[in-house]
Amino acid sequence: MTEPTKTLCPYCGVGCGLEVLPPAQPGKATNRDQQGNPIWQVRGDRSHPSSQGKICVKGGTIAESLDKNRLKYPMIRESLDQPFRRASWDEALEKIVNRIQELRTTQGSDSICMYGSGQFQTEDYYIAQKLLKGCLGTNNFDANSRLCMSSAVAGYTQSFGSDGPPCCYDDLELTDCAFLIGTNTAECHPIVFNRLRVHHKKNRKVKMIVVDPRRTPTAEAADLHLAIKPGTDIDLLNGIAHLLLRWGYLDTLFIDECTQGFSQYTEVIQHYPPEVVARKCGIRIDLLEQAARYWGESERVLSLWSMGVNQSSEGTAKVRTIINLHLMTGNIGKPGAGPFSLTGQPNAMGGREAGGLAHILPGYRVVKNPQHRAEVEQLWGLTPGSISPNPGKDAWSMITGLETGTVGLLWIAATNPAVSMPDLERTKQALMRSPLTVYQDAYYPTETSAYAHILLPAAQWSEKTGTMTNSERVVTLCPQFREPPGEAKADWEIFAEVGRRLGFTQEFNFTNSEAVYAEFVQLTRDRPCDVTGLSYQRLQQQGPIQWPCPLEEEGEIGRKGEAEETGIFSALFKEKKQEKVAKRLYTDGIFNTPDGRAKFAAFHSKGLAEPPNNEYPFVLTVGRVYEHWHTMTRTGRIEKIMKKQPQPFLEIHPRDAEQLAIEEGMLIEIHSRRGKGIFPARITKAIAPGTVFVPMHWGALWAENAEANVLTHPEACPISLEPELKACAVKLIPVKPE
Numbered sequence: 001m002t003e004p005t006k007t008l009c010p011y012c013g014v015g016c017g018l019e020v021l022p023p024a025q026p027g028k029a030t031n032r033d034q035q036g037n038p039i040w041q042v043r044g045d046r047s048h049p050s051s052q053g054k055i056c057v058k059g060g061t062i063a064e065s066l067d068k069n070r071l072k073y074p075m076i077r078e079s080l081d082q083p084f085r086r087a088s089w090d091e092a093l094e095k096i097v098n099r100i101q102e103l104r105t106t107q108g109s110d111s112i113c114m115y116g117s118g119q120f121q122t123e124d125y126y127i128a129q130k131l132l133k134g135c136l137g138t139n140n141f142d143a144n145s146r147l148c149m150s151s152a153v154a155g156y157t158q159s160f161g162s163d164g165p166p167c168c169y170d171d172l173e174l175t176d177c178a179f180l181i182g183t184n185t186a187e188c189h190p191i192v193f194n195r196l197r198v199h200h201k202k203n204r205k206v207k208m209i210v211v212d213p214r215r216t217p218t219a220e221a222a223d224l225h226l227a228i229k230p231g232t233d234i235d236l237l238n239g240i241a242h243l244l245l246r247w248g249y250l251d252t253l254f255i256d257e258c259t260q261g262f263s264q265y266t267e268v269i270q271h272y273p274p275e276v277v278a279r280k281c282g283i284r285i286d287l288l289e290q291a292a293r294y295w296g297e298s299e300r301v302l303s304l305w306s307m308g309v310n311q312s313s314e315g316t317a318k319v320r321t322i323i324n325l326h327l328m329t330g331n332i333g334k335p336g337a338g339p340f341s342l343t344g345q346p347n348a349m350g351g352r353e354a355g356g357l358a359h360i361l362p363g364y365r366v367v368k369n370p371q372h373r374a375e376v377e378q379l380w381g382l383t384p385g386s387i388s389p390n391p392g393k394d395a396w397s398m399i400t401g402l403e404t405g406t407v408g409l410l411w412i413a414a415t416n417p418a419v420s421m422p423d424l425e426r427t428k429q430a431l432m433r434s435p436l437t438v439y440q441d442a443y444y445p446t447e448t449s450a451y452a453h454i455l456l457p458a459a460q461w462s463e464k465t466g467t468m469t470n471s472e473r474v475v476t477l478c479p480q481f482r483e484p485p486g487e488a489k490a491d492w493e494i495f496a497e498v499g500r501r502l503g504f505t506q507e508f509n510f511t512n513s514e515a516v517y518a519e520f521v522q523l524t525r526d527r528p529c530d531v532t533g534l535s536y537q538r539l540q541q542q543g544p545i546q547w548p549c550p551l552e553e554e555g556e557i558g559r560k561g562e563a564e565e566t567g568i569f570s571a572l573f574k575e576k577k578q579e580k581v582a583k584r585l586y587t588d589g590i591f592n593t594p595d596g597r598a599k600f601a602a603f604h605s606k607g608l609a610e611p612p613n614n615e616y617p618f619v620l621t622v623g624r625v626y627e628h629w630h631t632m633t634r635t636g637r638i639e640k641i642m643k644k645q646p647q648p649f650l651e652i653h654p655r656d657a658e659q660l661a662i663e664e665g666m667l668i669e670i671h672s673r674r675g676k677g678i679f680p681a682r683i684t685k686a687i688a689p690g691t692v693f694v695p696m697h698w699g700a701l702w703a704e705n706a707e708a709n710v711l712t713h714p715e716a717c718p719i720s721l722e723p724e725l726k727a728c729a730v731k732l733i734p735v736k737p738e
């Protein structure tokens, strides 16, 4: 019997462990897909600490996507109206290198941009940072994580002094009250939700609150569903804080010893009495009070959120307002409690560790900090001043840079912005103007390949060895278990080869990904995300390990170690300062701010960037369905999934449907200020009146005129620069049958 390869599901940030076996097993029938092609066998890995053998439909069908529509060879065309022709790696890479050299002398390095992805393994991320930020001296590397969780990064950093979710999945089974806001966890992070649901069902005292304008499957499972109006999250959170303060549900010792800014915060939340908040949010006062009571009466409260909070023009303020509730009640650093942002992509966390956003550097450093830049320059062997002190272009600025002519090369890798960017028609127009777009991906065609001049075939997960970090900071080694198709190469190998051709031979003198990882971990030494204790060898021997995992703690720390904190804040917290951190961060009550205190921050809500009005009376919110993943480059080619979710749709409340004479299944034109799409109506009380919903997955390859992001706008949070993909104003026009 062949031993299965243990790896990680490459879809979402839950990071479920998989076991993979070849299609043919001695003495067993060959595993085949629905067309009869042999496919690898995939099952949950019971030994993986995060998922304990469970997987969802996406993980369970991943093998069917491995060989479909793969990009196998480099391809080139001179202009977008020409067909691609096959090219050699030499020719493709020389074209890129020549363009980089030309731009460096004519427009400067800041005209070179790379847009990467949470699908990268950490090694891919790391080498891209070294190439762009180190060797080329531009911080123009951003990732699709900008559209996903950059508000959580900013919120954690400002409140705690550094990024990093402080919780772990075990908290799902230890909490007394789960507060889920802006997350349809049941559909988008199903295995996380399963753990919570089982705990909730088993323990009648455990409460679950869900805040969402939609009655999602997540909300269906809750004790309390607060269907607030879109954009009123901060009002609600301040309203809960107001009641906690009024009723005296405070951890005054924690507030006094571990935080700063509480009195300024109380001045703001006093303006949020229940009558005001309930009216603003469109909910009943008694439900608001019930939520506050659940918070106050529970010893351990765990908040979960994802893009419903992050994708907002005030995303960072929302994250910090959630964190405020944890600080005032001391719900952090102890089992079952804490503010827990769920990441979307499988290795968005590894990207944060490797510095994979335009304003950060490896090891949770920021480009604006001179000491951080100097540390990285020294570790990379660069001359002082090599790294630019200016944050690079974020995802949307790359698009506007194409419009203004300040971007001379856009290199897109492992992501599909021609579906996922806001204001999609404008995005596509900008991509049309790109002087040179390199598109490096495992799949072809995608919506974005239509805008590329050079296509580079990338080996994906399964065809290269690398590491990924999931939402609970668990690092898993994902070994290669099959050959890449055609001439596809690992992303990091492509970046390193370009680096060598540019003359940085020493900097990119890596023979394998293990050597890349060994160098990367050195840049995390003494940083909050310290993984100097990790190596391929250790991950192979011990399996997945949680960070922080510093070298000196090897064998004692992390999930495989013995250290187990209790971390309940009380008069004893001072003694806990010496305790080792294992599953949770901040168990000692000391944060990464200069004075060690977490910071309260008080915000009044500004509401939606584009509120409804007479002309555009509905709020459109977009989201995901259980079966599909992002822009469907994989799931769109899996028959079982397409059968269940073949087309996009519009959810509308019966009252609104009646007013507009809309019937079930009728085609509806949705117009925003930027464009329109046509969707069949689903009439359901799951959506609140005045709000409509469409899923974001379908791009131009899959559905004509039904791209959700044609409607959305790019207004972003001024701190995190994450666009408000979650809400825009629209009007609905039923399509008259011909």
Ligand code: SF4
Residues within 6 Å of the ligand: 009, 010, 011, 012, 013, 014, 015, 016, 051, 054, 055, 056, 057, 058, 059, 060, 189, 190, 191, 192
């Ligand atoms: Fe994969 Fe996420 Fe499903 Fe787990 S929950 S199997 S990581 S898609």
